Amino acid sequence: MSKPSPSRTPARARPAPPDNPLTTKEGWRHCVEHESIPPRLLTVTERAAMSRTEQLQEEDRRREYHADLPMVNTPTIGKVITTSRLLIQLNRNQISARRGVILSGASGTGKTTALTQLGRAHELAVRKRHPRDHNRLPVVYATVPPAATPKMLAMEFARFFGLTFPTRVNVTDIVDAVCATAAHVHVDLVLVDELHNLNLATRSGAEASDQLKYFAERLPATFAYAGIDIESQGLFAGTRGRQIAGRFVVIPAAPFSHATPADHDAWRALVGTLESMLRLHHHTPGTLTALSEYLFHRTGGMIGSLSQLIRGAAVLAIEDESERITENLLKLVPIDFAAEQSEKLTAPAKPTARRRRAA
Ligand SMILES: Nc1ncnc2c1ncn2[C@@H]1O[C@H](COP(=O)(O)OP(=O)(O)OP(=O)(O)O)[C@@H](O)[C@H]1O
Ligand SMILES: [Mg+2]
16 A cells, blocks of 8 residues: 555645535635645744744644645545546546446545545646636536435536526426536536435435436536445445446545554554644654554544544644644544544453452
8 A cells, every 4th residue: 555645736625615615616616726735834033033923823824724734645535536537538438328436435534535636636637738718617516415306416516506596497407507507617527425315215315316317427527426335325226226336436435444564554654644744843753653553543544533633633732832742632632423432442451350350
């Protein structure tokens, strides 16, 4: 497994302002153009020459940076980008039966991040190829709403483009408007997140799934989906499911493992990459990699929990002015329920009173 590196085009999945979520063209553009630049660490002399207000502003900037650390290019992100960009190329002249990608795995394994990094990489490449064409919107990002109906799904696509309709509009008109707009702005990659919200067991869920397939047929674009454990959600069952299975490459998004020495190395490399992004005055490089076993135990190998732990500890280290991350500080960072459960399961067994007496 190759060593993860800080993303060359660093941006997080959620930088869009709340009034412009990622699922609108304005929010998406913000995500594509946003870069988290590491601030330069000032020397002791430079800091001493600053007023208290300037020092507080400098701390604020670093706190903000650490709360939103740049992305790490993980092997999953690499695989999603290489596979999907190849498919985009292969699909370009296909009239139908275009192939796509499904990113499937547990919550917090970085699916949304991988999907958005794919979209970003593709959009930046298209912009480079057509530097003067500012009307191009090569990527659409949409999420499947809970209990989605065909109309709700079509409206999600319409909302991305800012298309509005009278309340009694029928679904065909929405789909036609979406397809006309997508053709006009040269969409060639469609990202659909939260695919697990399609409930194929209900009639409206199955119809929404058909609606999505219809979009995939009509739009001359490559589709990349992400969702929680898609294989076990029935998406590949039945005739409809077999057709999907025949056209999609499934990329698993799994937590990091600690089964082999190579797994240990990969995890330590991930921790090391995140540590290299820290901009704390007294942090000794190598402290976090030395704690990589502890970090694995706390997070269950979930990149989402690891990112939360390190970003949280960095913010605390600036707040308490210690400017370094230690195990004690990491203990203060609250972590998600799933990681806490995994921590209990992997905790080294405490000796019971009877075993202590026997010893
Ligand atoms: N490659 C990465 N580098 C740094 N942080 C990451 C990376 N991938 C994910 N994260 C962080 O992990 C958290 C969870 O990631 P993300 O939302 O992509 O997971 P998910 O699999 O989509 O989860 P869910 O299924 O709950 O939607 C986010 O806060 C994100 O910033
Ligand atoms: Mg997600």
